[in-house]
Amino acid sequence: RTRVITVANQKGGVGKTTSTVNMAAALALHGAAVLVVDLDPQGNASTALGVDHRAEVPSVYDVIVEGRAMGEVVQPVKEVDGLFCVPATIDLAGAEIELVSMVARESRLAKALSTYLRARQEAGEAPLDYVLIDCPPSLGLLTVNALVAAEEVFIPIQCEYYALEGLSQLLKNIDLVRAHLNADVHVSTILLTMYDARTRLAAQVAEEVRQHFPDLVLPTMIPRSVRISEAPSYGQTVMTYDPGSTGALSYLEAARELSLRGAAT
Amino acid sequence: RTRVITVANQKGGVGKTTSTVNMAAALALHGAAVLVVDLDPQGNASTALGVDHRAEVPSVYDVIVEGRAMGEVVQPVKEVDGLFCVPATIDLAGAEIELVSMVARESRLAKALSTYLRARQEAGEAPLDYVLIDCPPSLGLLTVNALVAAEEVFIPIQCEYYALEGLSQLLKNIDLVRAHLNADVHVSTILLTMYDARTRLAAQVAEEVRQHFPDLVLPTMIPRSVRISEAPSYGQTVMTYDPGSTGALSYLEAARELSLRGAAT
Numbered sequence: 001r002t003r004v005i006t007v008a009n010q011k012g013g014v015g016k017t018t019s020t021v022n023m024a025a026a027l028a029l030h031g032a033a034v035l036v037v038d039l040d041p042q043g044n045a046s047t048a049l050g051v052d053h054r055a056e057v058p059s060v061y062d063v064i065v066e067g068r069a070m071g072e073v074v075q076p077v078k079e080v081d082g083l084f085c086v087p088a089t090i091d092l093a094g095a096e097i098e099l100v101s102m103v104a105r106e107s108r109l110a111k112a113l114s115t116y117l118r119a120r121q122e123a124g125e126a127p128l129d130y131v132l133i134d135c136p137p138s139l140g141l142l143t144v145n146a147l148v149a150a151e152e153v154f155i156p157i158q159c160e161y162y163a164l165e166g167l168s169q170l171l172k173n174i175d176l177v178r179a180h181l182n183a184d185v186h187v188s189t190i191l192l193t194m195y196d197a198r199t200r201l202a203a204q205v206a207e208e209v210r211q212h213f214p215d216l217v218l219p220t221m222i223p224r225s226v227r228i229s230e231a232p233s234y235g236q237t238v239m240t241y242d243p244g245s246t247g248a249l250s251y252l253e254a255a256r257e258l259s260l261r262g263a264a265t
Numbered sequence: 266r267t268r269v270i271t272v273a274n275q276k277g278g279v280g281k282t283t284s285t286v287n288m289a290a291a292l293a294l295h296g297a298a299v300l301v302v303d304l305d306p307q308g309n310a311s312t313a314l315g316v317d318h319r320a321e322v323p324s325v326y327d328v329i330v331e332g333r334a335m336g337e338v339v340q341p342v343k344e345v346d347g348l349f350c351v352p353a354t355i356d357l358a359g360a361e362i363e364l365v366s367m368v369a370r371e372s373r374l375a376k377a378l379s380t381y382l383r384a385r386q387e388a389g390e391a392p393l394d395y396v397l398i399d400c401p402p403s404l405g406l407l408t409v410n411a412l413v414a415a416e417e418v419f420i421p422i423q424c425e426y427y428a429l430e431g432l433s434q435l436l437k438n439i440d441l442v443r444a445h446l447n448a449d450v451h452v453s454t455i456l457l458t459m460y461d462a463r464t465r466l467a468a469q470v471a472e473e474v475r476q477h478f479p480d481l482v483l484p485t486m487i488p489r490s491v492r493i494s495e496a497p498s499y500g501q502t503v504m505t506y507d508p509g510s511t512g513a514l515s516y517l518e519a520a521r522e523l524s525l526r527g528a529a530t
């Protein structure tokens with residue numbers, strides 16, 4: 001069974017992309033077959049994975065707007081065996097407006113992904129263990145497509161004051177998608193990111209999130225660490241850029257907790 | 266003459282809200298009359314200014330979607346004389362979809378603002394010196410409304426690797442708005458934010474941005490500082506929360522540089 005997980009939070013800069021690529025790499029390094037779908041027009045996940053995403057490269061835009069088969073745009077990630085990526089290119093920026101008037105506008109990614117997973121099966125390929133979808137910082141049609149395509153929602157929360165401000169809106173939108181578009185989608189995981197042990201604020205926010213969502217928050221928190229933010233400039237995840245760093249070890253631990261939880265939640 | 270400045274960058278978490286509220290407070294503390302328009306459905310700017318923005322409070326949603334007069338929703342900011350705010354409430358989250366099919370969907374904020382400024386003049390009130398518009402992390406209709414309403418664009422850039430990745434897209438969109446909707450809009454200012462002097466990465470990104478945009482980047486950089494991120498939890502800007510901190514002093518300096526540049530750029 002393939003676990004399809006959408007990484008979402010409309011608050012910007014909370015570690016969606018960083019968590020997507022590092023969790024994906026950590027899972028793949030442990031033998032899992034993992035696909036990252038980059039649904040952010042900025043293409044940060046594609047950059048972090050070292051995957052080519054210049055304008056003419058086949059991308060997720062071709063899949064959801066033009067109807068191209070996903071299998072034709074998947075690229076392997078050089079640094080990590082078992083890790084693949086559907087890149088985002090700049091034309092994705094226009095997708096939200098283009099999707100508004102299209103048929104089945106909310107479920108085009110879901111359909112493309114289920115077709116791809118079935119085609120892999122019929123071709124006798126090993127099934128993917130995880131699909132992680134990186135979302136832009138908004139609740140528009142791209143994020144809705146991701147919520148319709150997934151069963152699980154993974155929410156990174158930065159240990160900063162504004163963290164809780166948009167959360168109720170995100171949860172409301174997930175409820176709307178579950179009521180009208182995808183009965184299976186549910187929040188399975190919350191990850192606390194950029195935890196700075198030197199500040200009282202981080203501890204206060206972490207405490208508050210754990211009180212609100214005791215069963216969803218992973219025990220491991222990701223510390224604020226320069227090595228994590230340096231890795232993308234080398235086209236790598238921190239897992240291969242600096243495997244012994246606190247950042248890499250905490251993502252390894254968080255990935256283990258995610259895999260142990262299973263889809264059962 | 267009122268300078269209308271849109272604070273925009275679709276990259277999330279780069280310091281748009283933090284720069285908007287702290288620059289606004291710094292300008293007001295020096296005697297300027299300043300209005301902040303919160304155009305982000307999360308309402309972080311309203312929170313940081315300590316302005317009530319619960320669901321039933323009259324807000325920018327009523328102005329741009331319902332056509333309500335802006336003068337009816339402006340609130341004074343208690344902590345700082347001369348500083349006002351048009352708050353954002355949760356119903357702004359639905360505005361982008363609602364705007365798509367409305368008449369003059371791109372210029373509703375521009376029209377509401379120019380009507381408000383003229384009404385203030387006719388009532389014999391002192392003119393506003395600055396209007397700062399805080400945008401959400403996307404290039405949708407809310408940000409387009411802000412770009413149509415403004416003459417200047419102020420771009421905060423975080424000193425992190427992904428900083429330059431989305432910039433060309435933002436500049437392209439500004440060019441489109443200038444070509445079709447607002448001939449006056451131009452990028453007047455770039456501010457480097459969350460500069461961490463301990464990392465090589467921050468210096469590299471700052472250097473690269475200065476090389477690309479030598480005339481636009483303010484000399485002052487905003488350091489990463491815990492006091493800046495703590496201030497919103499007290500419903501204050503750092504200017505009043507901790508006026509002697511490096512964060513407050515650097516925003517004071519940046520505001521001085523912005524006012525000296527004038528609208529001439």
Ligand SMILES: Nc1ncnc2c1ncn2[C@@H]1O[C@H](COP(=O)(O)OP(=O)(O)OP(=O)(O)O)[C@@H](O)[C@H]1O
Pocket residue numbers: 011012013014015016017018019040044135136137193194195222223224225226228229230247275276277278402425426427
């Ligand atoms: N644990 C960490 N320690 C230090 N820096 C981090 C950490 N996690 C993320 N970062 C940095 O913080 C910035 C924001 O992270 P990231 O881009 O992953 O967030 P995001 O939620 O994907 O942003 P967006 O909303 O724009 O999509 C990036 O520059 C990233 O390198």
Ligand SMILES: Nc1ncnc2c1ncn2[C@@H]1O[C@H](COP(=O)(O)OP(=O)(O)OP(=O)(O)O)[C@@H](O)[C@H]1O
Pocket residue numbers: 010011012013137160161162276277278279280281282283284305309400401402458459460487488489490491493494495512
């Ligand atoms: N100079 C700084 N030092 C430390 N923390 C900062 C600094 N500037 C901003 N922050 C913190 O970083 C986070 C992101 O900043 P902010 O919310 O202002 O960015 P934004 O661009 O408005 O985000 P969004 O894209 O969600 O609108 C906030 O928690 C804020 O308190």
Ligand SMILES: [Mg+2]
Pocket residue numbers: 016017018040044135136
């Ligand atoms: Mg991202």
Ligand SMILES: [Mg+2]
Pocket residue numbers: 281282283305309399400401
């Ligand atoms: Mg903001």
